[in-house]
Amino acid sequence: MVSTVIPVHPFDLVIFGATGDLSHRKILPSLYRRMLVGQMPAGSRLIGAARSKMTRAEFRKTVREALGEFVEAKHQKPEAIEEFLNAIDYVAIDATGDAGWGALAKKLDEKPDNIRAFYLSVAPALFAPIAARLAQTGIATPESRIVVEKPLGHDLASAKTLNAELRKHFHESQIYRIDHYLGKETVQNLMAIRFANALFEPLWNSHYVEQVQITVAESIGVAGRGAYYDKSGAMRDMVQNHMMQLLCLTAMEPPSKFDPDAVRDEKLKVIRALDPLKVSDTVRGQYRAGGGDGSYLDHVGNPASRTESFVGLRVHIANWRWSGTPFYLRTGKKLTARVSEICVVFKHPPHTIFPQVDTLRGNALIIRLQPNEGITLRVAIKDPGPGGMRLVEVPLDMTFAGTLGPDGDLPEAYERLIMDVIRGNQTLFMRGDEVEAAWEWADPILTAWEESGSRPMPYDPGSAGPIDVYKLTGSDGHLWREIAA
Numbered sequence: 050m051v052s053t054v055i056p057v058h059p060f061d062l063v064i065f066g067a068t069g070d071l072s073h074r075k076i077l078p079s080l081y082r083r084m085l086v087g088q089m090p091a092g093s094r095l096i097g098a099a100r101s102k103m104t105r106a107e108f109r110k111t112v113r114e115a116l117g118e119f120v121e122a123k124h125q126k127p128e129a130i131e132e133f134l135n136a137i138d139y140v141a142i143d144a145t146g147d148a149g150w151g152a153l154a155k156k157l158d159e160k161p162d163n164i165r166a167f168y169l170s171v172a173p174a175l176f177a178p179i180a181a182r183l184a185q186t187g188i189a190t191p192e193s194r195i196v197v198e199k200p201l202g203h204d205l206a207s208a209k210t211l212n213a214e215l216r217k218h219f220h221e222s223q224i225y226r227i228d229h230y231l232g233k234e235t236v237q238n239l240m241a242i243r244f245a246n247a248l249f250e251p252l253w254n255s256h257y258v259e260q261v262q263i264t265v266a267e268s269i270g271v272a273g274r275g276a277y278y279d280k281s282g283a284m285r286d287m288v289q290n291h292m293m294q295l296l297c298l299t300a301m302e303p304p305s306k307f308d309p310d311a312v313r314d315e316k317l318k319v320i321r322a323l324d325p326l327k328v329s330d331t332v333r334g335q336y337r338a339g340g341g342d343g344s345y346l347d348h349v350g351n352p353a354s355r356t357e358s359f360v361g362l363r364v365h366i367a368n369w370r371w372s373g374t375p376f377y378l379r380t381g382k383k384l385t386a387r388v389s390e391i392c393v394v395f396k397h398p399p400h401t402i403f404p405q406v407d408t409l410r411g412n413a414l415i416i417r418l419q420p421n422e423g424i425t426l427r428v429a430i431k432d433p434g435p436g437g438m439r440l441v442e443v444p445l446d447m448t449f450a451g452t453l454g455p456d457g458d459l460p461e462a463y464e465r466l467i468m469d470v471i472r473g474n475q476t477l478f479m480r481g482d483e484v485e486a487a488w489e490w491a492d493p494i495l496t497a498w499e500e501s502g503s504r505p506m507p508y509d510p511g512s513a514g515p516i517d518v519y520k521l522t523g524s525d526g527h528l529w530r531e532i533a534a
């Protein structure tokens with residue numbers, strides 16, 4: 050299968066924080082891969098900006114090293130790397146000082162017709178000062194785009210402040226808030242499956258859906274990121290943003306069209322329809338030491354930490370479509386496997402004419418984000434052979450890798466999202482009101498946990514989380530799906 054590459058207009062992408070980890074691991078390799086497929090037209094430039102004083106040649110050397118480390122071997126093509134490096138420039142700018150802005154303005158003015166985008170790959174405290182400088186110096190034009198990424202606030206108040214700061218200088222239509230889960234191929238496919246097929250939508254409601262499970266399990270711990278993570282925890286790090294987006298796309302009404310505001314309006318309605326979370330509908334966990342590795346407390350270097358590395362939730366959406374259908378969410382570090390999926394479990398038929406088989410779990414649509422991106426429909430059929438009319442459940446598999454063939458590559462989330470910035474398409478980016486509404490929902494439970502003074506439940510590395518997470522589903526007579534890669 051050959052995927053279509055949509056041409057883009059020549060662009061200048063200025064990466065603030067270009068010497069940092071995100072730039073090296075994700076942004077630059079993604080741009081390189083897009084260049085390989087012809088999405089970096091001649092005349093486009095990538096302008097690194099960071100505090101470090103270095104020449105263009107020195108910066109290019111760091112980019113070459115980053116590509117060497119973070120681009121798959123099969124894509125390491127010397128000629129292409131040279132071509133990519135030729136498009137790279139650098140300006141030393143301290144975001145909080147005066148130096149460097151003039152040089153950046155001069156460079157950008159060399160190509161006034163290029164699309165201008167500014168990627169703020171820096172600490173959130175620098176978002177407002179950089180946005181202000183870009184506006185005050187006239188570097189940002191009314192058509193320019195600004196890209197920011199999580200953490201978009203620590204709570205509702207800080208998210209509102211951040212939005213207000215950005216909106217002082219940029220219109221909402223210029224602000225691209227990245228949630229990299231929205232760039233994942235299967236997440237976009239969730240919309241295709243729901244809204245391009247007549248098959249599912251009539252069943253997509255509480256009359257037919259028994260329960261929905263959203264799992265984002267990771268096998269890694271927080272070692273190396275402890276300083277950030279311990280101030281955040283799984284609720285802020287994963288639930289308020291990535292999992293909320295998955296929940297919204299699963300539960301939203303069909304938008305009237307596939308345009309940014311139509312989609313984001315529907316997502317916002319889901320967040321606003323969420324019932325307030327009760328503490329009894331939540332489970333927090335912290336991983337123990339095991340398998341030769343330290344515990345969460347060791348990894349964050351804080352023996353008194355009450356930050357959660359696991360969250361399980363039972364969520365209710367108070368609207369006509371979903372009233373009565375529980376949505377179970379769980380995410381955590383150091384679990385059995387790295388698995389992200391959404392599982393929509395349908396109700397059993399109202400009457401069965403076949404011999405009862407206890408192992409039948411019911412139809413389910415499993416949307417697998419990673420690994421093995423794809424969609425599976427679990428259906429009941431007759432157990433093949435002469436054994437009589439016994440039923441068995443089999444997967445109807447729509448794994449994307451199979452469709453793409455053995456050498457097929459799905460674009461990385463950042464590739465898709467950065468190109469959408471250049472194309473000026475905000476559909477897969479969070480609008481400011483969505484971010485605030487998600488914090489408004491998350492804040493009370495974060496406060497309740499904090500005020501309770503209780504500690505998260507310990508769980509073993511390699512497990513499915515703390516034992517109490519089974520009570521969330523068990524009390525409704527449901528079972529979590531196994532976490533298996």
Ligand SMILES: NC(=O)C1=CN([C@@H]2O[C@H](COP(=O)(O)OP(=O)(O)OC[C@H]3O[C@@H](n4cnc5c(N)ncnc54)[C@H](OP(=O)(O)O)[C@@H]3O)[C@@H](O)[C@H]2O)C=CC1
Pocket residue numbers: 065066067068069070071072074098099100101102142143144145169170171172173175198199200
């Ligand atoms: N790393 C990741 O995987 C992810 C990161 N993020 C977010 O992205 C942002 C960047 O993260 P990350 O790359 O890991 O951070 P790093 O600490 O690795 O890099 C920070 C970058 O900011 C630059 N910088 C720091 N202070 C200034 C300043 N005063 N003026 C100009 N530039 C400055 C640094 O430049 P210099 O080296 O010259 O000082 C460096 O390029 C953060 O907000 C983070 O939360 C979000 C998701 C994932």
Ligand SMILES: O=C1O[C@H](COP(=O)(O)O)[C@@H](O)[C@H](O)[C@H]1O
Pocket residue numbers: 267286287389
């Ligand atoms: O944003 C984050 O996401 C990663 C998980 O992303 P994935 O694409 O690998 O599923 C998570 O590890 C990290 O803690 C969080 O900040």
